[in-house]
Amino acid sequence: MKTLRLTLAAALLALTCGAAAAQSTLRIGLAEDPDVLDPSLARTYVGRIVFAAFCDKLFDIDAKLNVVPQLALSHETSADGKTVTIKLRPGVKFQDGEPFNAEAAKFSLERHLTVAGSFRKPELAAIDHIDVVDPLTIKIALKSPFSPLIAALTDRAGMMVSPKAAKAEGDKFGLHPVCAGPYKFVERVQQDRIVFEKFQDYWDKANVHIDRVVFLPIVDATVRLANLKSGGLDLIERVLATDIKDVRADKNLKLATALELGYQGIDINVGKGDAAKGPLGQSAKVRQALELAIDRTALNQVVFNGEFVPGNQWVSPENPYYQKAFPVPKRDVAKAKALLKEAGVTAPFDIDFMVPKGAETQAVAEVVQAMAAEVGINMKIRVTEFATSLKQAEQGNYQAFMLAWSGRTDPDGNTYIFFKTGAPQNYMGYKSPEVDKLLDEARVPSDFAARKAIYEKVTKLALEDVPKIYLYHRRILIAHTAKLEGYTQMPDGLVRVVGLKLK
Amino acid sequence: MLNFLGKRLLQLIPTLFFVSVIIFSLQQLLPGDPATIMAGEDRDPEVIAQIRHQYRLDQPIPVQYVYWVKGVFSGDLGESMRIHVPVLDLIAQKLPVTIQLAAMAFIIALVIGVGAGVLSAVKKGTAWDYAANAFALWGISTPNFWLGIMLIFFFSVKLGWLPAAGYVPLSEDWRASLASTIMPAFVLGNSIAAVLMRHTRSAMLQVLESDYVRTARAKGLTERMVIVKHAMRNALTPVITLGALELGTLLSGAVLTEQIFTIPGFGKLIVDAVFNRDYAVVQGVVLVTATIYIALNLLADIAYILVNPRLRG
Numbered sequence: 001m002k003t004l005r006l007t008l009a010a011a012l013l014a015l016t017c018g019a020a021a022a023q024s025t026l027r028i029g030l031a032e033d034p035d036v037l038d039p040s041l042a043r044t045y046v047g048r049i050v051f052a053a054f055c056d057k058l059f060d061i062d063a064k065l066n067v068v069p070q071l072a073l074s075h076e077t078s079a080d081g082k083t084v085t086i087k088l089r090p091g092v093k094f095q096d097g098e099p100f101n102a103e104a105a106k107f108s109l110e111r112h113l114t115v116a117g118s119f120r121k122p123e124l125a126a127i128d129h130i131d132v133v134d135p136l137t138i139k140i141a142l143k144s145p146f147s148p149l150i151a152a153l154t155d156r157a158g159m160m161v162s163p164k165a166a167k168a169e170g171d172k173f174g175l176h177p178v179c180a181g182p183y184k185f186v187e188r189v190q191q192d193r194i195v196f197e198k199f200q201d202y203w204d205k206a207n208v209h210i211d212r213v214v215f216l217p218i219v220d221a222t223v224r225l226a227n228l229k230s231g232g233l234d235l236i237e238r239v240l241a242t243d244i245k246d247v248r249a250d251k252n253l254k255l256a257t258a259l260e261l262g263y264q265g266i267d268i269n270v271g272k273g274d275a276a277k278g279p280l281g282q283s284a285k286v287r288q289a290l291e292l293a294i295d296r297t298a299l300n301q302v303v304f305n306g307e308f309v310p311g312n313q314w315v316s317p318e319n320p321y322y323q324k325a326f327p328v329p330k331r332d333v334a335k336a337k338a339l340l341k342e343a344g345v346t347a348p349f350d351i352d353f354m355v356p357k358g359a360e361t362q363a364v365a366e367v368v369q370a371m372a373a374e375v376g377i378n379m380k381i382r383v384t385e386f387a388t389s390l391k392q393a394e395q396g397n398y399q400a401f402m403l404a405w406s407g408r409t410d411p412d413g414n415t416y417i418f419f420k421t422g423a424p425q426n427y428m429g430y431k432s433p434e435v436d437k438l439l440d441e442a443r444v445p446s447d448f449a450a451r452k453a454i455y456e457k458v459t460k461l462a463l464e465d466v467p468k469i470y471l472y473h474r475r476i477l478i479a480h481t482a483k484l485e486g487y488t489q490m491p492d493g494l495v496r497v498v499g500l501k502l503k
Numbered sequence: 504m505l506n507f508l509g510k511r512l513l514q515l516i517p518t519l520f521f522v523s524v525i526i527f528s529l530q531q532l533l534p535g536d537p538a539t540i541m542a543g544e545d546r547d548p549e550v551i552a553q554i555r556h557q558y559r560l561d562q563p564i565p566v567q568y569v570y571w572v573k574g575v576f577s578g579d580l581g582e583s584m585r586i587h588v589p590v591l592d593l594i595a596q597k598l599p600v601t602i603q604l605a606a607m608a609f610i611i612a613l614v615i616g617v618g619a620g621v622l623s624a625v626k627k628g629t630a631w632d633y634a635a636n637a638f639a640l641w642g643i644s645t646p647n648f649w650l651g652i653m654l655i656f657f658f659s660v661k662l663g664w665l666p667a668a669g670y671v672p673l674s675e676d677w678r679a680s681l682a683s684t685i686m687p688a689f690v691l692g693n694s695i696a697a698v699l700m701r702h703t704r705s706a707m708l709q710v711l712e713s714d715y716v717r718t719a720r721a722k723g724l725t726e727r728m729v730i731v732k733h734a735m736r737n738a739l740t741p742v743i744t745l746g747a748l749e750l751g752t753l754l755s756g757a758v759l760t761e762q763i764f765t766i767p768g769f770g771k772l773i774v775d776a777v778f779n780r781d782y783a784v785v786q787g788v789v790l791v792t793a794t795i796y797i798a799l800n801l802l803a804d805i806a807y808i809l810v811n812p813r814l815r816g
Contacts, residue, residue: 033775036587043543117557122547174587190586190593191775192670192767218668218765223655227667230659387535387780390546394539406544417545424548 023211024502026484028495029224029236033191033217038174039159040111040118045406045493046217048156049237052494053196053213054095055179057158058086058105059150061409063258063490065320067150071100071160071180071203077446081145088136092203094162095184102132107163109140116171120157124149147446151410155492182208182498191217209501228253228479234502235480235487235495241304241360247479256478258489259309259316262407262414264364265470271429272396280351280377280399285343287466290400292339293375294368295331300472303363309473313459314405314414316473321411321452323459336375347376354398356386361402364471393427401427409492411455415439419462430467507808511801522793523575526786527568536560537780541584558584558782571786580790581783583776590787593772598791600670601761601768604684604691605753609746611692612699617742619696620703624711624738625730635700642697647690647756651763654686668765687764691756695749702745706738751796 034047039055042048058072067075073087092100109130112120126146131139142149152158165178177185182204183196194215198208216233218224221240227233229250239247239255247255268287269276279286296310312328315321340347351372355365362383369379379400384392393401407414416439417425419432435458442454462468476493485501538554539546555561559570574581580590623635659667665686671679710716711734719733720726758770765771769788776784 035585038587041587043541043545045544117550117553119543119545119547119550122545122549171587189767190588190596191771192765216669216765220763220765222652223668223763223765226652226655226660230655230663230667232659232667232669385534387540390539391535424546 024209025212025214026210026235026497026500026502027214027216027233029227029233030215030217031221031224031238032219034194034215036174037177037185037188037194039156039161039177039179040115040120041171041174042156043119046237049493049495050194050215051156051159051179052181053215053497054177054181054183054185054199055159055161056181057155058088058153058160059158061154061490061492063488065261065409065491067154070158071105072153075150077147081147081444081446082142084140084142084149085133086138086140088138089203090136092180093201094160094165094178094180095199095201096162096165096178097201098162098164100160100180101135102138103135104163105138105160106130106132107166108160109138109157111161111166112157123152123155123157145444147443147451148410148412150446151408151413154409183213186212204498207499208497209499210497213497225479228481231481234484235478237476237478237493237495239477239479241307241475241477244305244307244477252482253479254482254484254487256480256487256489257475258491258493259318260407260474260476260493261315261319261409261491262405262473263311263314263316263470264402264404264472264474265468266368267393267398267401267403267428267468268466269396269399269401269428270465270467271431272427273429275352275396275399276429278351278399279343279345279349283343283345284465285339286345286377287469288464289336289339289343289375290372290377291466291469292329292332292336293372293377294469294471295371296328296471298331299364299367299371302367303360304472308475310471311473312463312470314418314468314470315407315411320448321455323452323456325456326459326463331371333375340376348373348378349376350378350380352399353379353381354389354392354401355381355383356389356402357383358386361404365402368471396427396429403427406493411451412439412443415455415458416443418468419458428467430465432461432465435461508805511804515797515801518797519790519794523572523790524568526789526793527564527571530782530785531564533777533780535780537584537782540780554584571783575790580787583781583784585779585781585784590783593784594769594787594791597767597769597772600672600766601754601757601770603673603680604688604757604761604766604768605750607681607684607688608691608695608753608756609750611688612695612749613746615692616696616699617703617739620700620742621707621730621735621738623700624704624707627708635704639697639700642693642700645693647694647759648763650693651687651690651760654690655764658686670766670768684766687760687766690763691753691760694756695746695752698749699742699746703738703742706742707734710734710738750799754792754795 030046030049032046034050035042035044037050039051056071058070059067060070062068071089071092073089076085088102088105094100112118113124113127126142126144126149128141128143133139160180162178166173169176182199182202184199186195186197188194196213198211202208218227221238224236225239225243228236244255247253268280270281300306300308300310309316310328311317313322353365355361365381369381372379392398405414417423419430419435420426420439421431421436438454438458442451445451476489478489480487483503485503486499490496538551538560541554542551559567582589583593619635619638623632626632655667658665666683669683671683673680716729716734719729757768758774761768761770762774773785773788
């Protein structure tokens with residue numbers, strides 16, 4: 001038996017030893033296979049993680065969500081808010097050796113606006129035209145003042161592509177992307193791996209210490225973690241909240257976290273079709289009662305071992321735009337029952353509660369259901385496949401709908417498309433002329449305090465009308481080998497590879 | 504013979520047509536709008552409209568079908584909406600991976616299944632027999648995903664002998680390639696091995712009691728000669744037929760196994776495509792799979808005719 005085991009071990013070792021790598025390679029496990037690697041055509045969250053390794057943007061964000069320079073050095077908005085002047089970093093090269101300058105920046109932005117199927121077009125819709133002022137300065141003229149623009153330029157809309165490569169490749173650019181980031185594209189095998197190697201002429205090359213970065217999509221979270229533990233991967237994204245204990249207990253692993261920019265919540269149908277006609281859709285008091293029935297702290301404890309953060313607004317309590325005047329309300333069953341009485345509703349009554357399929361969302365829905373039942377609201381859970389649930393939400397075929405949003409750095413991205421009358425994600429059918437006006441106003445000033453004051457008014461109205469109940473904010477959970485040094489997690493969930501070292 | 508072949512080939516046309524209609528219409532029944540999914544989390548209405556137009560999703564389904572069939576006849580299966588790669592390229596990239604996996608699984612199934620089957624028949628009623636039967640029962644009743652995760656846990660996490668996921672092509676490094684596929688191939692082969700074992704056992708038992716085996720023994724042949732040269736050959740004929748049938752099971756089993764071990768093969772391609780509503784990829788993969796099945800069936804029929812002249816009529 002012993003010889004058999006030894007032979008087996010020897011045979012397996014012989015099989016594996018061929019795979020050892022000579023260079024330093026950072027292997028990153030992704031939860032999905034990214035979509036096309038063209039910053040204009042890309043749309044997935046997971047794709048953004050890959051872009052961060054090879055495609056620098058005009059601006060970036062820091063841990064406190066401040067806009068910091070990347071390929072641009074500074075920005076200045078004119079007094080009327082309609083012109084933005086951006087100074088570019090000198091001496092930057094694209095990965096094909098082409099220079100990055102004002103012409104190239106103008107080209108990239110115009111490409112985002114014009115290429116067929118561009119997902120960046122709505123993000124940059126405020127742009128009227130772009131002028132080259134001098135080789136390192138561009139001037140963006142806006143149709144109307146739009147302060148969220150700079151935040152958009154910290155993401156894919158701010159990614160710069162080599163004009164030469166983009167012209168040569170056309171709509172196939174995503175198969176051989178050329179940008180100005182720390183690593184350059186080597187190869188991609190669909191659903192298997194995406195390989196990058198160090199770009200020798202990177203503008204910040206002194207801070208790039210690892211030779212290669214390889215992204216490997218591994219869908220199952222358990223298998224992803226097993227790979228990290230076995231040393232097959234060096235870093236994984238989207239660790240399950242229930243695996244946190246396991247990661248912390250392993251001395252070979254480290255956990256990096258940040259609070260997400262988005263939220264998890266419940267949309268309430270207040271104005272879409274017949275389903276909105278029940279007591280929940282018609283009366284703000286009933287919706288307030290439902291909110292008061294929920295114990296967010298207990299929910300977080302029960303489903304997520306207390307690892308996430310309870311919230312009641314579209315940004316987390318840690319976000320600079322959080323309105324401290326409206327703290328997370330405590331559960332109050334008596335008050336909830338009183339509100340139902342005031343609204344003239346006889347409890348118990350049923351609510352059609354649409355919940356997208358998924359272990360975590362279903363668990364949250366069940367806890368909410370149990371809590372709501374205590375005040376006499378029967379949330380009838382209807383588990384629905386995600387794509388289908390969106391279709392039904394669009395048609396107003398629901399009364400309550402569990403829906404998450406990954407979040408944007410600018411508060412406009414967490415509010416406008418949800419609350420504005422007729423906006424694409426206003427599945428609630430919410431209509432408030434006052435909120436509409438405020439949302440438009442908030443797009444004008446670029447001063448933080450002025451904008452926060454406007455959003456305070458929006459928050460007050462939204463919390464009174466309750467078309468959405470915000471529940472909690474997830475932590476972005478990244479686990480990596482203890483051999484990896486210098487890793488910090490940013491709230492946008494991206495994996496930044498500059499400055500990392502592998503021992 | 505030629506007449507027969509001609510007939511069978513003619514039958515292929517309506518079969519494939521029928522398959523293509525079914526693929527196309529079933530997929531339309533999938534809930535959820537592909538353009539909405541493609542449009543990402545933002546779901547901007549302008550972007551959604553553009554995607555619908557670009558991929559002709561705004562046209563009636565029969566029109567979409569005609570466009571697709573036209574493409575198929577000119578060797579163009581369309582382009583993945585998600586990654587903008589021609590479907591034919593994707594298939595060419597993935598098919599060899601699954602074929603390697605299936606071949607390895609089949610070899611494992613044959614070695615284990617036939618070996619254990621013969622052993623338990625020859626040693627009928629002994630501990631060997633019971634052990635082999637217990638193994639078969641275990642193999643049939645163990646779910647693939649569980650066995651897969653257990654193997655990863657022991658061989659990758661605990662012992663660190665094998666990579667837990669990923670795939671290395673044979674052409675790149677044959678040792679690393681075998682290391683990356685041995686666990687999924689075992690998982691895939693295991694359940695088939697169990698089925699083969701039970702059939703081999705019953706076929707062997709039958710043959711071992713037949714007259715010619717008794718004659719062989721009476722001739723004074725060694726037991727080894729009797730089993731290997733006389734009994735096994737006859738017992739294996741039905742087993743090989745069964746094995747060929749199980750090749751189909753391998754392809755469908757690969758869907759789950761590839762998902763667990765992150766093997767970028769055919770199974771993973773179609774699962775991801777379904778979840779992303781990447782219609783062109785789903786259509787292309789199913790069409791190619793159906794064609795492979797039909798071709799295998801045709802080959803099997805031809806083989807039967809070659810073996811059994813009575814069918815040549």
